[in-house]
Amino acid sequence: MKKQNLSREEIQEKIKDVFSNFPNEKEIKNIKKLAMSKNIKLGDYKKKFCKKCCSFFNAVNSEIRIKKGFRVIQCKECGYRNRYKLKE
Ligand SMILES: [Zn+2]
Numbered sequence: 001m002k003k004q005n006l007s008r009e010e011i012q013e014k015i016k017d018v019f020s021n022f023p024n025e026k027e028i029k030n031i032k033k034l035a036m037s038k039n040i041k042l043g044d045y046k047k048k049f050c051k052k053c054c055s056f057f058n059a060v061n062s063e064i065r066i067k068k069g070f071r072v073i074q075c076k077e078c079g080y081r082n083r084y085k086l087k088e
Helices: 008-019 025-037 043-048
Strands: 062-067 070-075 081-085
Touching: 008 025, 008 043
Parallel strands: none
Antiparallel strands: 062 070, 070 081
């Protein structure tokens, strides 16, 4: 990735952009790195891809279950179960 000198606002715009365009794993890894470098939290966008292999979830590669207050999204690309606490 090229060296970039973006402001926080520009990065937040970029994050929004990337996630609205069905990003691939490489794009997700890049945007994660970029966000981390500026201490920007991905927030809800974190639930849109697999924590382990960075695949963007869609109807085919993921299975969602609700279990004991958690939403569990199983990634069919790598088999990892991503758990997210449900908000009360
Ligand atoms: Zn995965």
